[in-house]
Amino acid sequence: MSEPDLILDMNALVGGYGGNDILKGASLTVRRNEIVVIVGPNGAGKSTLMKSAFGLVKIRQGSVTFEGEDITNMRPDLVVRRGMSYVPQEKNVFPSMTVQENLEMGGYLRKRGIAEKMDHIFQIFPRLKERRKQAAGSMSGGERQMVAMGRALMLDPTLILMDEPTAGLSPLFIEQTFDRIIEVNKLGISVLMVEQNAKQALEIAHRGYVLAMGRNRHEDTGAGLLGNQEIAEMFLGG
Amino acid sequence: MTNMVSIQGLSKAFGGLQAVNQCSFDIPKGGITGLIGPNGAGKTTLFSMIAGAIKPDSGKILLEGEDVSGLPTHKLFAKGLVRTFQIPHEFSRMTVRDNLMVVPPGQSGESLGWALLAPGKVRAQEQEVRNKVDDVLDFLQITHVANELAGNLSGGQKKLLELGRTMMTEAKMVLLDEPGAGVNRTLLGKLSDAIQRLNRERGYTFCIIEHDMDMISRLCHPVVVMAAGSVLAQGTMDDIRRNEEVREAYLGGHAARKLDKDAAK
Numbered sequence: 001m002s003e004p005d006l007i008l009d010m011n012a013l014v015g016g017y018g019g020n021d022i023l024k025g026a027s028l029t030v031r032r033n034e035i036v037v038i039v040g041p042n043g044a045g046k047s048t049l050m051k052s053a054f055g056l057v058k059i060r061q062g063s064v065t066f067e068g069e070d071i072t073n074m075r076p077d078l079v080v081r082r083g084m085s086y087v088p089q090e091k092n093v094f095p096s097m098t099v100q101e102n103l104e105m106g107g108y109l110r111k112r113g114i115a116e117k118m119d120h121i122f123q124i125f126p127r128l129k130e131r132r133k134q135a136a137g138s139m140s141g142g143e144r145q146m147v148a149m150g151r152a153l154m155l156d157p158t159l160i161l162m163d164e165p166t167a168g169l170s171p172l173f174i175e176q177t178f179d180r181i182i183e184v185n186k187l188g189i190s191v192l193m194v195e196q197n198a199k200q201a202l203e204i205a206h207r208g209y210v211l212a213m214g215r216n217r218h219e220d221t222g223a224g225l226l227g228n229q230e231i232a233e234m235f236l237g238g
Numbered sequence: 239m240t241n242m243v244s245i246q247g248l249s250k251a252f253g254g255l256q257a258v259n260q261c262s263f264d265i266p267k268g269g270i271t272g273l274i275g276p277n278g279a280g281k282t283t284l285f286s287m288i289a290g291a292i293k294p295d296s297g298k299i300l301l302e303g304e305d306v307s308g309l310p311t312h313k314l315f316a317k318g319l320v321r322t323f324q325i326p327h328e329f330s331r332m333t334v335r336d337n338l339m340v341v342p343p344g345q346s347g348e349s350l351g352w353a354l355l356a357p358g359k360v361r362a363q364e365q366e367v368r369n370k371v372d373d374v375l376d377f378l379q380i381t382h383v384a385n386e387l388a389g390n391l392s393g394g395q396k397k398l399l400e401l402g403r404t405m406m407t408e409a410k411m412v413l414l415d416e417p418g419a420g421v422n423r424t425l426l427g428k429l430s431d432a433i434q435r436l437n438r439e440r441g442y443t444f445c446i447i448e449h450d451m452d453m454i455s456r457l458c459h460p461v462v463v464m465a466a467g468s469v470l471a472q473g474t475m476d477d478i479r480r481n482e483e484v485r486e487a488y489l490g491g492h493a494a495r496k497l498d499k500d501a502a503k
Contacts, residue, residue: 143277
């Protein structure tokens with residue numbers, strides 16, 4: 001029994017990177033067209049939970065289902081082909097390649113339509129068009145984040161995973177990045193992200209999860225979590 | 239107030255990119271100076287020059303009045319100047335405890351002679367360092383991961399370890415490069431407390447690069463805003479908040495409105 005609009009279903013995951021288990025039974029779902037945010041203390045397993053959807057974590061128990069198919073422990077290159085993209089927190093661009101080359105790398109599985117797709121991405125990120133010939137490594141943090149997001153969009157994913165997209169960005173860039181995420185979402189792409197700028201992230205999120213010690217602690221709408229006094233004090237910094 | 243560090247007309251170019259351009263400002267002794275500005279403004283490059291990791295093309299850096307421009311990192315470290323990195327530089331194959339244990343320089347156990355001739359002295363000193371490590375772990379609330387390999391820590395925990403390493407030294411000037419990025423907001427409050435205590439109780443002078451405006455407005459005076467390699471504005475957080483150029487180039491509507499609201503309280 002699965003809801004028709006459920007695209008990602010992570011169920012009671014136990015696993016980690018080979019040593020101790022980091023996930024101790026965490027579960028999470030993403031529905032079509034949703035922005036879902038994972039928040040929680042450092043070391044709670046937020047990034048690990050997200051990465052386990054992408055085959056980057058060794059899952060010992062539990063299951064990951066994407067678009068109705070069991071993808072538990074599936075290799076990332078195979079997950080990408082099924083319509084999921086991942087934007088890591090660090091080292092998320094090829095620094096010596098130009099913006100345009102970075103986008104081409106993101107589209108390596110496309111048989112045709114690379115130029116059209118790139119034009120489309122330049123419409124969302126006009127800044128990237130201006131800088132298409134510039135090496136990605138010479139760009140500022142906010143611009144690099146746009147390159148990484150653009151690259152992840154090259155394959156028309158149905159779900160995009162983002163690990164702290166605003167970490168290290170100036171307030172203005174944070175605002176712009178969240179605006180871009182909303183735009184991407186409006187294209188019909190679901191978004192799952194981990195964020196420390198939890199308040200701002202929850203403001204744009206449909207739903208949020210609070211994770212602690214590798215387990216679910218709370219789950220609610222973005223507004224619901226923001227309005228919860230206990231959560232605000234414990235996890236959002238009052 | 240006397241200056242701990244005085245930066246005078248500092249410049250640095252990488253190829254055609256003028257990363258820092260005729261930049262001048264002072265870091266007052268005993269204070270917590272905030273350094274903010276858009277991504278790519280040259281803040282981290284400036285830190286690298288102050289810490290001796292890269293040499294300026296021109297200009298001067300004074301540490302307590304002494305010209306230290308171009309001195310290598312280890313000599314500056316010996317003078318009490320320490321920096322942390324935006325992207326943590328931990329020894330990933332060592333435990334958290336060992337990462338902290340190796341920080342204090344000149345431990346007698348490093349010498350084969352002392353180790354053979356006076357093992358008691360070596361042990362006593364090691365115990366002293368170990369106690370200090372316990373204090374630091376406790377202070378930062380990372381005791382539960384003391385025996386984990388540092389490489390296995392989460393991003394935020396690595397940041398805490400970076401701060402912990404500065405606490406193991408006899409520092410007087412600490413440069414913190416984005417201590418808050420990737421750190422949970424509640425933990426960030428604790429990190430701010432830690433910085434404030436180190437400042438008040440141990441007399442550390444801090445200069446902090448940070449994008450979290452709550453942290454900057456709570457801790458820092460003065461606040462220096464850099465843009466395109468030079469100083470755009472400096473003053474109290476209130477001065478900065480009211481500066482139109484800063485609002486437009488750096489803060490953006492969301493953050494500026496929030497600061498206005500907080501200031502009105």
